[in-house]
Amino acid sequence: MSESTSDTMSGAIQHSSQGKRMTPARILLYAVLVLFAIYYLLPLYVMLVNSFKPLEEIRGGDMLALPQTWTLAPWQSAWSTAQIGVQATGLKPYFMNSIAMVIPAVLLSTILGALNGYVLTKWRFRGDGIVFGLLLLSCFIPFQIVLIPMARMLGILGLAGTTSGLVLVHLVYGLGFTTLFFRNYYAAFPTELVRAAQIDGAGFFRIFGRILLPSSGPIIVVSVIWQFTNIWNDFLFGASFADVDSVPMTVALNNLVSSSTGVKEYNVHFAGAVLAALPTLVVYIVSGRYFVRGLMAGAVKG
């Protein structure tokens, strides 16, 4: 699968006659495209607009209207005072839990993925196809299949309910993807360069550090973004294995929204949802192109 989603690529159809004139057909085309843009933006708009409204205004009816009185109170509440579970701590400590979980998990899985990809392309050995096949297949398993043994294993390792436990879980189940990224990237890297360096007496790590790593920038970005997005957005592992001190943001948000006690503070829920979405959205806005490449590589194997 090509990675050509860049703006500079020309359309599949090179139509000269219709060029840039605004025919009725083209106006319709733009109208449809803008309509879909509105559809995709609508939920984000709803979340944002209603997170700045007092609760009575939301109850009053018009979810699409701009706030009549703007207020930051829902944001303050969502961040630092809202009731999550039994404690009124807001989402802040859970945001920090997620950060503490994401950073080591992303770094470790990317480093190991890079080394694995390097071995699988430049130091091939008998049976490496099977190793890669097993790594690749592990990307697709439904995680329900590992929940029970993983809960037990984390208990045995003394990692139950800890952030380190979640880091281990995300590292293990992210390895397939990161290895895939680097393997496909390094497969296109000229093997002759590696062989030449070998003849010159360079060792395994020296070749990696001096020859492959300097040109690995793009794929490192892809891997980091992919892992960051997936791990930040994970809910199942967080809900299954986390304890008070390690509950990640997604699980806390769900607790906030689905708690059945008291008044439903929709505005606080929306502010919380935006807070949970913010890190991945920022990453997407800053480096959307790499995000798409990761998606493509994750979607189309081989």
Next chain:
Amino acid sequence: MKERLQLWVPKLVLGPSFLLILFFVYGFILYTGYLSVSDSRMLPSYGFVGLENYEKLWGLRHWTGSLKNLAIFGSLYIVICSVLGLMLAILLDQKIRAEGVLRPIYLYPMALSFIVTGTAWKWFLDPGIGLEQTMHSWGWTSFEFDWIKSRSNAIYTVVIAAVWQSSGFVMAMFLAGLRGVDPDIIRAAEIDGASRARIYRRIIIPMMRPVFLSAFVVLAHLAIKSYDLVVALTGGGPGKATELPATFMYSYTFSRNLMGIGAASAIIMLIMIFSIIVPYLYSELRADKQS
């Protein structure tokens, strides 16, 4: 001596990852497989009971209902995402000047957590405060949209939210496919006087077959794994109207303390996914080797 060591370094580097995967993925699959034929209830237990858990599983309305929901959700999700994705990709491929703005807008939902998506749609579709109420306040007082509260229609709200999240991604896959089509083929068809619609129908869309296949595999496996979205959007309700195999597995294993049945349902999910993924990966890897 040093050269000998050099030969071992690559294997020593790959080794830990391989062992981790072997143990935490394939070992765990075997363990869950054994639990599914054991008498485990609240905790794992190793008494062998044969296929009893599977027999019980298929006798449960809760399970067959969640499979039925998956069939409805999965097929609509796959079909709508593919059609919408292809359509948007074709529209965007008409030399749209604002493509650089529109494409990221179509795709950003993919960066969000399903919990965020679920929260947004949960309240937007809530008849008390969301869309229905908004239409009422705009003066359209007969407008009704209470699917999320309805046993027969709630599953469609899961489709709405899931399509919103994934269709842009399918669009990106098709767009990349369209941009890979050799322009000479199209030029030749144009010279022959074929209309644009005809070129798309007869030449370009048939060439998208591999993309359709990839999209199907990705969407199907996402559908089977769907868990977070349902939890955030409907919590499986109203009643059990939006229960899926993934939510079934979780509640039987961890809330109802019927771990044997929960493990059996996880094995069925694995079989469903592997029967789609394994042939696909096999053919992809083989094609890779040949090229």
